[in-house]
Amino acid sequence: MKNRSTQLAVMAIVLIIVIFLTTYQLPYYVYQPGNASELDPMVTVEDGYKSGGDMHLVTVRGGQATPVYYLWSMLQPYHDIHPLDEIRPEGISQEEYNHIQMEYMDSSQNQAIALAFKKAGLEVSYENDGVYVSYVEDDMPAGEVFKAGDKIISIDGKKVEHSEESVEYVTNKEEGEMVDIVLRRNGENIEEQVELAPFPDQPDKVGMGVGLVTKRSIITDPEVKINSRKIGGPSAGLMFTLEIFDQLTEKDYTKGKQVCGTGTINRDGKVGSIGGIDQKVVASENDGCDIFFAPNEGGKKNSNYEVASQTAKEIESSMKVVPVDTFQDAVDYLEKIE
Numbered sequence: 001m002k003n004r005s006t007q008l009a010v011m012a013i014v015l016i017i018v019i020f021l022t023t024y025q026l027p028y029y030v031y032q033p034g035n036a037s038e039l040d041p042m043v044t045v046e047d048g049y050k051s052g053g054d055m056h057l058v059t060v061r062g063g064q065a066t067p068v069y070y071l072w073s074m075l076q077p078y079h080d081i082h083p084l085d086e087i088r089p090e091g092i093s094q095e096e097y098n099h100i101q102m103e104y105m106d107s108s109q110n111q112a113i114a115l116a117f118k119k120a121g122l123e124v125s126y127e128n129d130g131v132y133v134s135y136v137e138d139d140m141p142a143g144e145v146f147k148a149g150d151k152i153i154s155i156d157g158k159k160v161e162h163s164e165e166s167v168e169y170v171t172n173k174e175e176g177e178m179v180d181i182v183l184r185r186n187g188e189n190i191e192e193q194v195e196l197a198p199f200p201d202q203p204d205k206v207g208m209g210v211g212l213v214t215k216r217s218i219i220t221d222p223e224v225k226i227n228s229r230k231i232g233g234p235s236a237g238l239m240f241t242l243e244i245f246d247q248l249t250e251k252d253y254t255k256g257k258q259v260c261g262t263g264t265i266n267r268d269g270k271v272g273s274i275g276g277i278d279q280k281v282v283a284s285e286n287d288g289c290d291i292f293f294a295p296n297e298g299g300k301k302n303s304n305y306e307v308a309s310q311t312a313k314e315i316e317s318s319m320k321v322v323p324v325d326t327f328q329d330a331v332d333y334l335e336k337i338e
Contacts, residue, residue, distance in 0.1 A: 004052075011019045029087040030073045031080045033279040034059030036260045036287035039243040046222035046246030053290075055243040058229075058262050058283050059238045060276035062087075072261040078282050081160075090266050096135045099148040101232025103134050106129055108233075109264030110218045112240035115327060117220060119269075120248040129215040131160045133183075140209020141195045146183070152212065153189060163212035170196065174204045182276035218290050222248075230259065231273050234275035237265030239291060241327055242334075253334040260284040260319075261293025261330070262302070271295045277304045278311040285317040294324035 017295035036056040053176065064084065065073065073079040083156045088097045117124050122275050132265040134149040136142050156179055160166050173196055181192045196206045218224075224244060228236070239261050244251045262280050264272035273295045274280075292312070312321050326331045 024066055025204070026065045026070055027069065027084045028070060029062060029082050029084050030069060031060050031062045031082070031279060032076070032139075032278050033078055033282040033286065034061040034072065035285045036082075036258075036289055037229075039239060042227050043243045043247065044225045046207065046224070047330075048222070048251070049250050051246055051254040052256035054055040055239055055246060055254065056258065056260040056287070056289060057285070058280040059110055059231060060262050060279045060283070072170035078279050080276070080279070087185040091290050092135055093138075093148075098232060100134050100324050102210075103132075104234040105228055105232050105236070108235075108237040108264065109228070110216065111267060112237050113218050113220060113224050113226075113244055114267065115265060115269055116241045116244035116248060119245055119327070119331070122220070123246065124187045125219045125338070126170050127217045127219055128161060129217055131163045131166060131212050131214050134211040134213045134255055136211075137199075139200060140207070141197050142209035145181070145192045145194050146210050147185065149185075151184040151218060154180075155186055156180050161214075166212055167207070170207050171205060173206065179208070179209050189273045191222035234264045238263050238271050238324070238327060238330065240261040241265050241269075242330060245331070251335075253331065255292040255334065257314065257337070258288055258325035259291045259293070259334070260287075260322075261291070261322075263293065263295040267329060271326055271329075273297050273304045273326050274318070277307050279321075280319070281311040281321070282315060285312070285315055285319055289319055291333075292319050292321045293322055293324050293333075296329075297326045298325060 024081060030254070036058045038054045039057050041053055042057070065081065070081065071082055088094065114124050114325065131152045133148055133152065135147050135148055136146045152166065155166055155169060156273055161208065175196060175198055177194050177196050179196065181194055183190050194208045196208060198206050226240070241317060262274050266272065277294060281292060294308035295304040309321045312319060322333050
């Protein structure tokens with residue numbers, strides 16, 4: 001009987017240790033190679049043209065480290081471990097961080113649609129959807145009022161249409177003043193009062209302590225629908241633009257190839273640098289890509305392109321790594337390949 005009790009106690013202790021090692025979250029975040037997903041199922045241009053190959057969105061997988069995950073990642077190539085406060089600013093919850101990343105993705109998609117239509121010689125228009133809360137600073141008055149995703153209807157009775165106007169209105173007030181807010185959450189209008197206070201890192205500036213973003217819907221003909229499957233961040237801008245452009249134009253820019261790549265995109269077609277380029281090269285190699293577009297950053301030292309090229313050599317990849325500074329660079333390269 002005594003031996004039985006001892007065995008049960010040992011098993012309980014072992015179980016507790018296992019649970020701790022596999023579930024306790026450390027203040028570290030781990031990035032590792034994700035995958036290269038075909039964009040054709042995600043992007044639909046009405047009556048768009050089909051291609052022989054595919055454009056790919058490349059991801060990096062990330063998550064907060066547990067003790068086991070942390071130790072395992074230390075032994076794996078192309079796994080990066082970062083202090084959590086480098087990834088998610090203090091005072092920003094995981095839910096708010098995810099919301100911000102989705103806002104980046106939405107903005108990136110709109111930029112991609114607008115640029116692809118412009119390059120294809122087509123027009124777009126916009127419809128204002130209002131101003132939304134992207135994040136809330138917990139140690140500011142807003143922390144008790146707002147949630148990420150709230151739509152701001154009015155401030156002091158004035159209808160809110162642009163985030164810049166709202167910020168300017170509030171920052172011109174004094175510390176301790178109250179503002180009346182009407183916000184919409186889950187389809188319901190809510191009236192609140194918020195006291196203005198100085199920002200902890202900018203004591204000479206007052207505000208509510210929220211990040212605001214103006215949302216706009218882009219109107220196109222033909223219609224474009226994008227389902228990015230809850231992937232966040234702006235780094236797929238270049239590849240979304242290429243996919244939409246390829247569907248808008250009769251010419252097959254893939255030439256039957258599996259085309260991967262990464263980089264932000266702006267309204268002028270400039271490709272911006274991103275994080276985790278080495279992990280994206282590994283993910284693209286694992287998923288059989290032929291071409292990988294990497295931000296060239298004007299040819300500067302240790303650019304995304306340089307790191308991507310070095311990574312491709314290290315993993316002995318036959319994939320062609322191509323430097324691009326603009327969307328047009330990528331199009332020009334695709335036009336020239338066999």
